[in-house]
Amino acid sequence: xxxxxxxxxxxxxxxxxxxxxxxxxxxxxxxxxxxxxxxxxxxxxxxxxxxxxxxxxxxxxxxxxxxxxxxxxxxxxxxxxxxxxxxxxxxxxxxxxxxxxxxxxxxxxxx
Amino acid sequence: xxxxxxxxxxxxxxxxxxxxxxxxxxxxxxxxxxxxxxxxxxxxxxxxxxxxxxxxxxxxxxxxxxxxxxxxxxxxxxxxxxxxxxxxxxxxxxxxxxxxxxxxxxxxxxx
Numbered sequence: 001x002x003x004x005x006x007x008x009x010x011x012x013x014x015x016x017x018x019x020x021x022x023x024x025x026x027x028x029x030x031x032x033x034x035x036x037x038x039x040x041x042x043x044x045x046x047x048x049x050x051x052x053x054x055x056x057x058x059x060x061x062x063x064x065x066x067x068x069x070x071x072x073x074x075x076x077x078x079x080x081x082x083x084x085x086x087x088x089x090x091x092x093x094x095x096x097x098x099x100x101x102x103x104x105x106x107x108x109x110x111x
Numbered sequence: 112x113x114x115x116x117x118x119x120x121x122x123x124x125x126x127x128x129x130x131x132x133x134x135x136x137x138x139x140x141x142x143x144x145x146x147x148x149x150x151x152x153x154x155x156x157x158x159x160x161x162x163x164x165x166x167x168x169x170x171x172x173x174x175x176x177x178x179x180x181x182x183x184x185x186x187x188x189x190x191x192x193x194x195x196x197x198x199x200x201x202x203x204x205x206x207x208x209x210x211x212x213x214x215x216x217x218x219x220x221x222x
Binding site for chain 2: 033035040041042043044045048050058059090094097098099100101102103104105
């Protein structure tokens, strides 16, 4: 089983719909992150959490919210999806400032 | 914030040749990371560089860090087709705790 699991793998939705992307990890890491990847732009940080009671905005948090339900679970929500949120979304974990471990990604398309 | 610039953005090279990917960053950092992404896949960690002058090698890849020049390099020796992928560098500024990514270098190794 994967150490960092994202669901769903693919999602197509319509403008204005609420969407939740889920991430769970079995690595026992305290730190969890949500990134989005767009062609030519690399990875940009949306939100990150260093423990269950800690939530921080990243570079591009507008239009997104997160919930850290447990040490192992970190979900990303789009309250009202818009087309420019079409992207590949990655969840990642780390132990301190050691390397990031990434999930398989969620390809989201907003029509 | 840490601005991370990679060059080149695209690289096509013949098998057997050597080449270097450069990663410049904007502010003081002694924590630099290299990741590899295969098409349609997630990112996997290649190297973690945590001090000035750090050098790490794995197979045909060697990464180095010069914190005074704010530069990391990823050197490819005698390229083979299996090295075709997108390579990302990322850093954490000394005054912060977030990973900032470059836009990636798409490498194609031609037989």
